[in-house]
Amino acid sequence: MNYLKLSKEISYILRHNPSQYSLELDDLGYVEIEKLLNALNATRHYPKEITLEDLFKVIELSDKKRLEISSNTIRALYGHSIKEQIIKSPATPPLVLYHGTSHNALEKIIVEGLKPMQRQYVHLSIDIETAIQVGKRRDASPILLSIDTKKAIENGINFYLGNDKVWLSDAIPVKYIQVIEK
Numbered sequence: 533m534n535y536l537k538l539s540k541e542i543s544y545i546l547r548h549n550p551s552q553y554s555l556e557l558d559d560l561g562y563v564e565i566e567k568l569l570n571a572l573n574a575t576r577h578y579p580k581e582i583t584l585e586d587l588f589k590v591i592e593l594s595d596k597k598r599l600e601i602s603s604n605t606i607r608a609l610y611g612h613s614i615k616e617q618i619i620k621s622p623a624t625p626p627l628v629l630y631h632g633t634s635h636n637a638l639e640k641i642i643v644e645g646l647k648p649m650q651r652q653y654v655h656l657s658i659d660i661e662t663a664i665q666v667g668k669r670r671d672a673s674p675i676l677l678s679i680d681t682k683k684a685i686e687n688g689i690n691f692y693l694g695n696d697k698v699w700l701s702d703a704i705p706v707k708y709i710q711v712i713e714k
């Protein structure tokens with residue numbers, strides 16, 4: 533079984549396009565596992581039937597905690613772009629969070645702040661190493677930003693838990709962002 537391909541297809545479904553697979557997410561982003569498996573198997577993208585064990589394997593082999601199972605349902609923990617907003621409860625993040633980005637994006641970010649862009653929330657990293665990994669998807673030598681979450685929260689900006697490494701947030705105005713000089 534190609535678990536990387538399966539992982540990408542599941543993330544695509546649960547983050548971006550459940551309706552293409554005739555699925556609907558609930559307000560928290562969950563879908564019934566059985567429905568997801570049926571939808572995946574209906575695609576005939578895989579040489580053999582996808583089972584619950586395959587889902588467990590995807591989660592076990594993943595380099596990041598992207599998916600969450602809760603009883604008979606599953607959801608993506610972050611990354612959503614569907615138009616129905618996934619409901620997240622505001623939570624208290626570490627005092628500082630990080631964001632790795634490209635030189636290109638920086639020009640805009642220092643003027644208009646961090647925006648969710650194609651996704652529902654801004655994605656922030658819990659440590660510099662994670663932020664560098666995220667930034668390297670777009671720039672071999674990424675720019676590192678730090679976010680003063682305490683000041684941002686005091687001014688009404690909400691943060692939400694993604695996974696053990698990723699926090700989500702509303703748009704972050706420039707005044708809470710600093711460029712970390714390397």
Ligand code: HQG
Nearest residue numbers: 598633634637640641644645646647649650651655666698
């Ligand atoms: C940038 C991956 C111009 C932002 C990662 C980023 C992450 C702006 C890009 C997760 C901007 C959006 C999310 C502004 C922000 N003007 N550009 N005002 N504000 N940007 O992919 O944070 O492997 O939507 O800096 O590891 O890069 O898929 O967000 O470069 O956790 O599980 O616009 O996706 O996880 O890009 O990455 P993205 P991201 P997975």
